[in-house]
Amino acid sequence: MHIAEGYLPPLHAAAWGVAAAPFVIHGARAVVRQVRDEPDTKLLLGAAGAFSFVLSALKIPSVTGSCSHPTGTGLGAVLFRPPVMALLGTIVLFFQAVLLAHGGLTTLGANVFSMAIVGPWVAYGVYRLTRQLGGGLGLGVFLAAALGDLATYCVTSVQLALAFPDAASGIAGAIVKFSSIFAITQIPLAISEGLLTLLVVRLLVRISPDELRRLRILPAASATPAASKEVDA
Amino acid sequence: MKRSTLLNWLIVVAVLALAAIPVLFVEGEYGGADGIAQEAITESHPDYQPWFSYIYEPPSGEVASGLFALQAAIGAGVVCYYFGVARTKRRFAREAATAAAAAGGSANVSDRPQPVDARDS
Numbered sequence: 001m002h003i004a005e006g007y008l009p010p011l012h013a014a015a016w017g018v019a020a021a022p023f024v025i026h027g028a029r030a031v032v033r034q035v036r037d038e039p040d041t042k043l044l045l046g047a048a049g050a051f052s053f054v055l056s057a058l059k060i061p062s063v064t065g066s067c068s069h070p071t072g073t074g075l076g077a078v079l080f081r082p083p084v085m086a087l088l089g090t091i092v093l094f095f096q097a098v099l100l101a102h103g104g105l106t107t108l109g110a111n112v113f114s115m116a117i118v119g120p121w122v123a124y125g126v127y128r129l130t131r132q133l134g135g136g137l138g139l140g141v142f143l144a145a146a147l148g149d150l151a152t153y154c155v156t157s158v159q160l161a162l163a164f165p166d167a168a169s170g171i172a173g174a175i176v177k178f179s180s181i182f183a184i185t186q187i188p189l190a191i192s193e194g195l196l197t198l199l200v201v202r203l204l205v206r207i208s209p210d211e212l213r214r215l216r217i218l219p220a221a222s223a224t225p226a227a228s229k230e231v232d233a
Numbered sequence: 234m235k236r237s238t239l240l241n242w243l244i245v246v247a248v249l250a251l252a253a254i255p256v257l258f259v260e261g262e263y264g265g266a267d268g269i270a271q272e273a274i275t276e277s278h279p280d281y282q283p284w285f286s287y288i289y290e291p292p293s294g295e296v297a298s299g300l301f302a303l304q305a306a307i308g309a310g311v312v313c314y315y316f317g318v319a320r321t322k323r324r325f326a327r328e329a330a331t332a333a334a335a336a337g338g339s340a341n342v343s344d345r346p347q348p349v350d351a352r353d354s
Contacts, residue, residue, distance in 0.1 A: 005287050053307060
């Protein structure tokens with residue numbers, strides 16, 4: 001659930017736009033480079049973007065008695081590194097702002113910053129950290145997607161708190177208030193997103209291990225038997 | 234059923250349960266979190282006026298839900314297309330490998346493991 005159209009003061013809206021723009025431009029270059037350097041992974045890149053398209057269309061009920069939707073940006077961030085998701089996430093947000101009256105054009109910068117920049121980078125950081133600490137691929141992917149999703153909505157809460165500080169308790173109080181609306185609602189959804197991303201990666205390991213090796217998600221193995229072992233692990 | 238396939242189905246069931254449990258056990262209006270945030274803003278800052286409105290708004294909830302379904306359908310279509318292509322490619326590679334092994338014996342083994350025909354179909 002993104003910040004609705006017109007619900008950030010002009011100065012805030014412009015500042016988030018300025019902050020997000022370089023990431024999106026860098027992301028566009030990253031997409032072009034990925035397609036040019038590794039054309040074999042083009043289709044998978046499209047699928048990663050499409051995954052975000054599906055998940056952000058699904059409004060799912062949560063324990064707070066309200067609905068929100070996952071972001072789907074963790075998968076692409078882990079597979080292709082975060083910059084590409086800056087562009088792909090922006091496309092998703094733009095589509096929803098223009099056609100679905102969800103999110104908004106004036107709040108696009110802020111929403112891009114939370115969903116297409118911070119979310120993917122947190123996901124990628126969590127993934128790398130988990131792997132370095134000896135966690136398996138599955139655990140790394142699950143934690144990455146879940147925490148990336150949660151981070152997106154924590155950023156949204158902070159963005160709204162900065163624009164609308166509480167009269168009595170200030171920005172800190174407003175962060176708590178908006179977090180109780182966005183972040184708490186998001187916890188079960190973040191777990192769902194972690195599980196769905198894990199499912200997709202498990203299917204990818206089984207069906208396209210070669211692409212995963214090219215993206216260095218799976219270690220470069222010398223022969224197929226090792227790969228089939230990896231699938232069952 | 235293979236153990237990993239079973240685990241995949243368990244993941245699907247867990248996701249469905251996570252969505253179903255709140256609806257079954259928690260009372261609520263199940264409005265969008267973004268709408269609730271808007272109410273909170275209006276409550277704490279009654280003088281704030283949204284300074285821009287949507288350039289296009291679906292005329293009704295029904296039309297909006299249709300567009301959301303369309304978005305999900307397009308996304309799911311692309312994801313499933315990928316899996317279909319990847320799976321077929323892998324099957325062809327395996328069949329070619331089996332055929333090569335049957336015809337050429339161990340001499341060709343080195344080029345068997347890499348299905349280099351991973352070009353886009």
